[in-house]
Amino acid sequence: MMLRFLVFLGLSFSTSLALAQHELQIFVPGVQFRYEEGSDQQLDLRSYTHYAANYMYESVLLGVEYNTNEDNTGMTSLGVRSKNKEWNGLLGYSLAKLEFQNVARNTNIEILGFVLAGKTEADITTSLNGQAKTNTSEAQSVFGVGGLIFFRLDYFIAGLDTRMMQSSAFLPKSVFVNTIKLGVNFKF
Amino acid sequence: MLFLGAVLVGLMGCKPASPEAPASGDISVQIPLSENNGDINNSDASYGLKTVTLKNIETLREVRGQYARFFLAPGLVEGQLNGASPIAYFAKTKDQTYIAKDVVSLQMATIYYHMQNLITWAQDLGVSIKSPMPVGINTKIKGDEALQNNNAFYDGRSKAMLFVPYTSDEMPISVNAGIIAHEFFHSIFFNKVLGPISQKQKATSQRISDLTVHSYEGWSKQKTFIQLDLSEEELFNETYIRGINEGLADYWGWAYTNDPDFLKWSLSSHAKKRTLTKQAQVSYKSDRDIEAAVVEAKNIGDDPSMALSNYIYDIGTPYARFLKELVYIKMQHSNISLADAKRQVNVFVIGFVQDLAKSALKLKTKDKLSTQDLFLAVDEHDSGLQSKEQCELIIQYLNAPLEKADVIAAKYTCAKDFEAYKVIKP
Numbered sequence: 091m092m093l094r095f096l097v098f099l100g101l102s103f104s105t106s107l108a109l110a111q112h113e114l115q116i117f118v119p120g121v122q123f124r125y126e127e128g129s130d131q132q133l134d135l136r137s138y139t140h141y142a143a144n145y146m147y148e149s150v151l152l153g154v155e156y157n158t159n160e161d162n163t164g165m166t167s168l169g170v171r172s173k174n175k176e177w178n179g180l181l182g183y184s185l186a187k188l189e190f191q192n193v194a195r196n197t198n199i200e201i202l203g204f205v206l207a208g209k210t211e212a213d214i215t216t217s218l219n220g221q222a223k224t225n226t227s228e229a230q231s232v233f234g235v236g237g238l239i240f241f242r243l244d245y246f247i248a249g250l251d252t253r254m255m256q257s258s259a260f261l262p263k264s265v266f267v268n269t270i271k272l273g274v275n276f277k278f
Numbered sequence: 279m280l281f282l283g284a285v286l287v288g289l290m291g292c293k294p295a296s297p298e299a300p301a302s303g304d305i306s307v308q309i310p311l312s313e314n315n316g317d318i319n320n321s322d323a324s325y326g327l328k329t330v331t332l333k334n335i336e337t338l339r340e341v342r343g344q345y346a347r348f349f350l351a352p353g354l355v356e357g358q359l360n361g362a363s364p365i366a367y368f369a370k371t372k373d374q375t376y377i378a379k380d381v382v383s384l385q386m387a388t389i390y391y392h393m394q395n396l397i398t399w400a401q402d403l404g405v406s407i408k409s410p411m412p413v414g415i416n417t418k419i420k421g422d423e424a425l426q427n428n429n430a431f432y433d434g435r436s437k438a439m440l441f442v443p444y445t446s447d448e449m450p451i452s453v454n455a456g457i458i459a460h461e462f463f464h465s466i467f468f469n470k471v472l473g474p475i476s477q478k479q480k481a482t483s484q485r486i487s488d489l490t491v492h493s494y495e496g497w498s499k500q501k502t503f504i505q506l507d508l509s510e511e512e513l514f515n516e517t518y519i520r521g522i523n524e525g526l527a528d529y530w531g532w533a534y535t536n537d538p539d540f541l542k543w544s545l546s547s548h549a550k551k552r553t554l555t556k557q558a559q560v561s562y563k564s565d566r567d568i569e570a571a572v573v574e575a576k577n578i579g580d581d582p583s584m585a586l587s588n589y590i591y592d593i594g595t596p597y598a599r600f601l602k603e604l605v606y607i608k609m610q611h612s613n614i615s616l617a618d619a620k621r622q623v624n625v626f627v628i629g630f631v632q633d634l635a636k637s638a639l640k641l642k643t644k645d646k647l648s649t650q651d652l653f654l655a656v657d658e659h660d661s662g663l664q665s666k667e668q669c670e671l672i673i674q675y676l677n678a679p680l681e682k683a684d685v686i687a688a689k690y691t692c693a694k695d696f697e698a699y700k701v702i703k704p
Contacts, residue, residue, distance in 0.1 A: 127365055128380075164381035166447045168310065172369075172379040212369045214377045216327055216384070218310050219449065219543075223327050225308065225377045227369030261367055 113146040113277050115153075115240075115247055120271030122157055127261045136161075140269050142249075144180070151182035151202055151238075164217075171215040176232060178208030198242050204251075206234040210259050230259035234267070247275040301338040304331050306375045307368070309388040310453045312535045323537035325449065329375050330391050338376065341366045341386040345394040345410055348386050352414040352440075359412045359438045382415065385452040389413055389441075392455055396462040396534065403621075403628050405466055412438035415452065428545070430457060432464035434472060439465070449543040456531035456540020463530035466628070467523045471635040478639055508582070511646050513572045514565075517586050518647050519638065521563070521593025526627055528552060528598035533620050538602065552595050554602050562596035563589075564679035565649050597652055600675055601627065604656065604668065611665040626659050650676060657701040666692065669699035676701070 122138040136159060144153035157176040164170055182204030190197040211229040215222050236253025249271045256264045311328040334344035340363040341348060352361035366383035368376040378384035393411050400407050417440040419426050430451045431440040439461055444450040451457050508516065531540050532554050542549035563571075571589050575582035601623055609619035630652060637647060653672045657664065669692035676690040688704030 127367075161380065165444070165450070167449045168381060168384070168453060170378060170381050170384055212379065214369055214379055216308065216377070218325055218327060221326070223308075225369075225371050225375070227377065228372050259369065261365065 111146075111148065111277055113144075113275055115142075115144040115146065115249075115273055115275045117142045117247075117249065117271040117273030120249075120269055122267055122269040124265050124267045126265055133262075138174070138176075140271060142271055142273075144182075146184075149184035151180065151184070151204065153180035153182065153204075154178070155180065155206075155208075167219055169217045171217070173213045173215075174210065175212065176208060176210040178206045178232060178234070180204050180206045182238060196242065196244050198240075200240045200242070202238040202240070204236055204238055204253075206232070206236075206253070206255070208232045210257055212259070227259070230257050232257040232259075236267075242275060245274045245276070247273050249273070301368070301370075301376065302335050304333050305335050305338055306331055306373075307387045307391070308375055308377050309384065309391055310449070311388075312455045312537055312540070323535065323539070325453075325543065332387060332390050333394055335390075338368055339366060340364070341383070341390050343390065343410065345397050346390045346413050347410040348389075349412065349414045349438075351416045351418050352438075354433075354436055357435050359414055359436050361414070364415060381450075385415060385441075385450065388453045389415075389439075389458060392458040392534075393439075393462070396459055399534070399624075400462075400466060403624055405469070405628060407465060407469070408437050411465070412436060414438055414440040417442050430461050432461045432468065434468040434476075437465065437468075444544075446544070448546060451544045454540065454544045456535040456537050457544060459534035460527040460531035460540075463527035464523065466530075467526065467631060470628075470631045471519065471523070471638065474635050475638055509643065510569070510572055510576065511644050513576065513582055513586075514568055514646050515638065515641060516583065517568055517572060517590060518593065518649060519634070520586075520590040521568075522597060522634065522652070523594070524590050525594025525597030526601075526631065528554065528594060529601040529623075529627065532598065532602050533605070533624065536616075548591075552591060552598075554595070554599050556603065557599065560596075560674050560678045562600070562675060562678060563593045563649060565646070566679065568593065568649065593649075596675070600653070600671070603671055607665065607667045607671055611667050626656060629659065630655050654701065660698075661700060662696070662698050664698045664700060666694075666699045669701060672701055 117140075120140040120142065122140040124136050124138060125133045126136050128134045138157045138159040140155060140157050142153060142155040144151055146152075155178050157174075157178070159174050161172045161174075162169065163172075182202040184200055184202050186201040188199040208231075209229040210232050212227045213224055214227065215224040217223075232255055234253045234255035236251055238249060238251035241248045249269070251269045253267045253269075254264055255267050306329055308327050308329050310325050311330065312323050313326050313328075332338075332341070332343065335341070336343050342363065348364055349359045349361040350364035352359040354360065364382055364386065366386050367379040368383060368387075369379055370376055376387075378387055393413070397407050397409050397411065417431075419429075419442055427443050427445045428451065429442045431442075432438075433440055439458075441452045444452065532538055538554035539549050541552055571586060572582065575585040575589075579585050605616070605619045605623050608614065608622055609616050612619070614622075633655065634647075634651070637651075641647070653675050657669070657672050660668065673690040673692055680689055690704060691702045692699045693702045
C-alpha cells in the first residue's frame with residue numbers, strides 16, 4: 091500500500107540538484123544524546139542541548155554548532171557543577187536526495203555525510219560551605235564523523251544525525267552521539 | 279564532489295584525535311582543605327579550595343598511585359577489598375591544575391592527598407604502613423542501618439579505610455582532613471596494638487579485630503560482634519584500650535589539621551562533647567570511673583562492650599586534650615616550632631602505643647592497665663628535659679580525680695631535678 095502510494099506520488103531520486111541553490115538553515119535548540127562514562131564506570135546516556143545553523147550550496151554543507159550540558163553532583167555543603175561547552179564546524183556533502191515532486195508542498199529527504207572539528211572546554215564550579223569557585227578547563231580539540239538526514243517541508247526542516255566524536259576531554263575518548271533538531275530553511 | 283568524498287573517506291579512515299594518556303606522576307589538583315595555621319590564640323579553622331600536588335600518581339583516571347588505591351562499593355573477599363576502581367573525571371586548566379568534574383572524583387583526590395601526607399608522616403616516625411592504602415568509597419554495609427550512611431571506618435581485617443555514603447547536609451567525612459587523620463591513626467593502633475594482641479590471644483582475636491572497625495554513630499547499635507563473657511578486669515582493659523585508641527586518634531586528627539573542632543564540619547552533633555579546645559576544668563576518666571562504668575554495663579545488658587561504645591569517647595577525649603596542650607607547652611617553653619613540638623609528641627605517642635601493646639600482651643587474668651599510664655609515660659619520656667609547665671600540666675591531670683572526688687589526700691607534685699622538673703608521686 092505504502093509502495094503504491096509512493097509510486098503514485100512520482101518518487102524521484104537524485105544525487106544532486108541541477109540548479110545552483112543557496113540555503114540557510116537555522117535550528118531551534120535541539121537535543122543531543124551521548125553515551126559517556128560516569129564515576130560508576132557505567133556508560134550513561136547524557137543529554138546535551140544542541141544549537142546549530144547551516145549553510146548549503148548545492149550539495150555542500152557548511153555548519154556551525156554549539157553543544158552544552160550541565161552536570162550537578164554533591165550536596166549542600168560540597169558540590170560540583172560542570173558545564174561542558176563545545177563549538178564545532180561541520181563540512182558535509184549530500185549523498186542522496188529523495189524528492190516528493192508531485193506533492194503540492196516542497197518536500198524532500200536528504201542524506202548527508204559530514205566531518206566536524208572544534209573545541210571543547212568546561213566551566214567547573216566547586217562549591218564548599220556556601221563559597222563557590224569557577225575554573226575553566228583548557229580547550230581540547232574535537233573531531234568527528236557522521237551521517238545526517240534532513241526532512242524538509244517548505245520552510246520547515248528537521249534533522250537527525252548520528253556521529254562518532256573524539257576528544258581527549260571525553261570519557262571515553264570516543265563517544266557515540268545522536269542529535270535531533272528542528273528548524274527553518276530559507277532558499278535564495 | 280569527488281574531492282569532498284575523498285576528504286570524507288580520508289577523515290573516516292584515520293584516527294580523528296590522538297587521545298592523551300591518563301595523567302600520571304606528580305599532579306596539581308584543587309581540593310577542599312582546612313586552613314588553620316595552628317595559632318594558639320585562634321583556633322578557628324575554615325575549609326577552602328586549595329591547589330595541592332598529588333605525588334606518584336600512576337593514573338589520575340582512577341586516582342591510583344603510591345599512596346592510595348580506590349574501590350567503588352567494595353566487598354570483602356578473603357580479607358581483601360574487592361571491587362572495581364571508580365573512574366575519576368578531571369579537567370585540566372591552562373595552568374595545568376586538574377579540577378574534579380564530579381564530587382566522587384573530588385573526594386578521591388582529597389583522600390589521596392591526605393593519605394600521601396599521613397603515610398609520609400607515619401613513615402617519618404618510623405611506622406610502616408601498608409602503601410598504597412586500600413580505600414573503599416560508597417562502601418555498602420549490610421545489616422545495621424546506623425552504619426550504612428555518614429560514617430568512616432578503618433577495617434583491620436582488610437587493612438583498608440572505608441567510607442560509606444554521606445547523606446547529611448554537612449561536609450562529607452571523605453573530605454574532612456581531621457576525620458581522615460583520625461581514621462588513619464586507627465591503622466597505626468591496629469598495627470601496633472590490636473594486631474599483636476589478636477595474634478596472641480586467639481580467643482579474642484575476632485572481637486578485637488572487629489573493634490577496629492570504627493564508627494562514630496553506629497557503635498551503640500552494632501550487633502555483629504562475637505559475644506564473649508569477659509571478666510570485669512578484661513572488660514576494663516578492653517574499654518580502656520578502646521578509649522585510648524579513640525583519644526589518640528582524635529589527637530592525630532588535631533595534629534594533622536590544627537583544628538580542635540575538626541568533627542564539627544561533618545558530625546556537628548558529636549563536636550561539642552569531643553572538642554579539643556582547652557577546658558576550664560581538667561578531668562579524665564580514672565580507673566575508678568571506668569570500673570564503675572564496667573560494672574554498670576555488665577549489669578544492664580547482654581553485651582557490655584556494646585553498652586560502653588559511647589563511653590570510650592569519654593575516656594579518649596581528655597587524653598587528646600592533654601596531648602594537644604602538651605604540644606603547645608613544648609612549643610612555648612622549649613622555643614621550638616609548632617611542627618617540631620608536634621613531632622616530639624607524635625614520637626612519644628608512637629612509643630606509648632608500643633609500650634601499651636607490650637603491657638597488654640603481658641596482662642594476666644586479674645591484671646588491669648592504669649588510666650594514669652599515659653601521663654606518667656610523658657614524665658618518664660621527657661625525664662631530665664621536662665619544663666615546669668609541662669610537669670604542672672601532668673600533675674593537673676593526675677590530681678583531677680582526687681579533686682573531683684573532693685578527697686583530702688596527698689597529691690602529685692612537681693619537683694626540680696637539676697635543670698628539669700619531674701613528677702613526684704604522693
